[in-house]
Amino acid sequence: MSKSNLLSAPASPVGEVIAALTPHFGERLSTAPAMREQHGHDESWHETAPPDAVVFPQSTEEVARIVRTCAAHRVPVIPFGAGTSLEGHVAAIHGGIAIDMSRMTALKRVSPEDLDCTVEAGITRKQLNAQLRDTGLFMPVDPGADASIGGMVSTRASGTNAVRYGTIRENVLGLTVVLADGTVAHTGGRARKSAAGYDLTHLLIGAEGTLGVVTEVTLRLHGIPEEIGAATCSFAGVDQAVATVIETIQSGIPVARIELLDDVMVRACNAYSGLSLPEQPMLFLEFHGTAAGVAEQSDRVAALAEANGGSGFAWSTRPEDRSRLWEARHNAYYAALALEPGKKGFTTDVCVPVSRLADVIAATRADIAATSLTAPLVGHVGDGNFHLILLVDPEDDANMAEAMAAHDRLVTRALDAGGTCTGEHGIGLGKQHYLAREHGDALGAMRAVKQALDPHDIMNPGKMLPPAG
Ligand SMILES: Cc1cc2nc3c(=O)[nH]c(=O)nc-3n(C[C@H](O)[C@H](O)[C@H](O)COP(=O)(O)OP(=O)(O)OC[C@H]3O[C@@H](n4cnc5c(N)ncnc54)[C@H](O)[C@@H]3O)c2cc1C
Structure with a gap:
């Protein structure tokens, strides 16, 4: 429990805020331990840090009332959406009030x-x-x-x-x-x-x-596309799969989705969902357009895949077949976690220029193979974006140190390739130390923006920007 949580007596700033908001919000303000616990973590391995209270506003005016009250008492405010983020984003590391937005759904x-x-x-x-x-x-x-x-x-x-x-x-x-x-x-x-x-x-x-x-x-x-097609294809190696991706993008084929699962991830999906896919790297594709356009896109990708040694190209526009083809991809995250029950997913994402994707993925897989870690790889590879799900035991210092070191090498590799430390998950708590490495001098401008818009540092304090100094 945070220091602030222990200070929730009425005389403390956060106690004053709770006392001021309770008459207005009634049962839409909760200090129940289970509620606070639920709002103190996301879906990642990062430690839970519960807020002092959770409030459920129903309008912009109510959000403004909460923030004004917190600002007057210099109490942290942590906006909370669905809690599915992956870098410790919602952990209330300095206590404060979580604003749960789930009743503003109009x-x-x-x-x-x-x-x-x-x-x-x-x-x-x-x-x-x-x-x-x-x-x-x-x-x-x-x-x-x-x-x-x-x-x-x-x-x-x-x-x-x-x-x-x-x-x-x-x-x-x-x-x-x-x-x-x-x-x-x-x-x-x-x-x-x-x-x-x-x-x-x-x-x-x-x-x-x-x-x-x-x-x-x-x-x-x-517009919802007139026709949707789905396809899958296996490859002997990740390199051939990535070459197909690069050629697809460079040919201007307007794929709607193009996802890579490496062989470790395919094995996990087979075990989790009772599938019998070849345990090789696989591409999962989706095409949107007219019936003729979707068929043409599929044919063109099938030809590129074949030229790169792809096998078993399967495709369909029938909804039930599309679901079946994509089943492995849809369950990938939970299939990865099931590889080592009891462990947590240390999920990380990087993004590189698509021309560098093959060598960055190859180097990453070789790196992981030289460790004792299990880390399936899945990627939104059409954007040059991929994820590693490192399976970790946060209580095991050696395991965590090994995962952290592999993670650090991954981010360094992505930055050296002209990429970013995160294509989509964000910084939260987990990637703050990479922000300076990636943005250098621009970090000063970011701090100036934060200081100008939130001079008392009440908005989700301790997140994104690394501590100064
Ligand atoms: C299985 C799985 C797969 C995922 N795959 C992807 C993926 O492919 N791509 C991807 O981008 N992400 C992915 N994510 C991560 C996650 O879904 C996204 O980061 C998502 O955008 C978080 O939304 P949320 O509503 O859950 O936000 P939360 O987790 O509740 O909050 C995230 C951050 O946003 C802030 N916030 C929330 N609501 C507001 C608001 N109204 N105003 C201001 N700040 C707010 C919070 O303070 C916090 O800092 C995945 C997560 C899981 C569990």
Whole structure:
């Protein structure tokens, strides 16, 4: 329990905040240990750090009230979406108030003619797409987990189909945000482009709750494709699979998804889901378009795969067959965890220019093979982005040290290749020390932004920016 948690008596700042908010929020403010515990961790291996209280606002005005009250008492505010992040993002390491956005889920407006909509930030991507279905439109960004739109905005999320539709960054037009002093600001708008002033929308996208609480999001939408095709193909080695990916992208084939599983991950999927896939690296593809367009894309990729020694190219447009073909990919994360029951997933992601993908993956696999670690690899390889799921026992110092060292070498390799320490999961607690390595002098400008917008460091303190000095 954090020091602050022990100081929750009414006279402490956080006690004052709880006392001030309780009359307004009633049972929508909880200090129950189980509730605090649940909000003190994400899906990663990082240690739980519970907030002192959890509040469930139902409007932007209520969020502003919470933040104003916390600002007056200099108490930390930790925005909480669905808690699916992977770098310790929501851990309340300095105590404070978690703002759970799960009761702000309204789809406020859809404009089919403009292909956009405005939502409250707590809506999850699956909830949103279920409500959009009758319009023939969808919000494509898909991080796998059923994350909230506010959380996706705040981690600059992407996922399997960013190769075709872009990341959340390319799909947000505007935001409503409660800033650290409790004021409400509207950024961006509904126009498809604007040259008006600083681009605060994109400053807040990926800010990890350190600059404000996003309460509403205006999103671009896309037409549900007339036809969807899925395909899988095995390769003797990762190099051949990655060569197929690179040639597919360089040929301009507009694949919607192109995912790589290495042989360790395929083995995990076979064991977890009772499949009998060849235990070799595999590509999983999805094609969107007209029936003829999807067939043509599939044929072109099949030819590239064959030229690279791919085998067993299977494809279908029938929904039940597509689900079957993609079953392994959909369950990959939990299949990886099941390889060594009792261990946790130390999931990391890096992203490199696609031309460097093959050598960075090859070097990474050789590196892991020389350790005692189990670390299946899965990648959104069309973007040059891949994940390692290092299986660790956080209580075992030697195991953790070995994983940390391998992780450090992975990030160094990605940075040396002109890549980034994280393509989509963000910095949180886990990658702070790489921010300076990646951004050098720009870190000073980042600190200046934080100081200007949150001078008392109440917004998700201790996250993203490494400690100064
Ligand atoms: C199995 C699995 C697979 C995943 N695959 C992917 C993937 O392919 N691609 C990918 O990008 N991610 C992936 N993730 C990570 C995760 O789903 C994303 O980071 C997601 O965007 C987090 O959203 P959330 O609602 O769960 O946010 P949370 O975990 O609740 O919060 C994440 C961060 O955003 C802040 N935040 C949340 N809501 C707000 C708000 N309204 N205003 C301001 N700040 C806010 C929080 O303070 C925190 O810093 C995966 C996770 C899992 C468990």
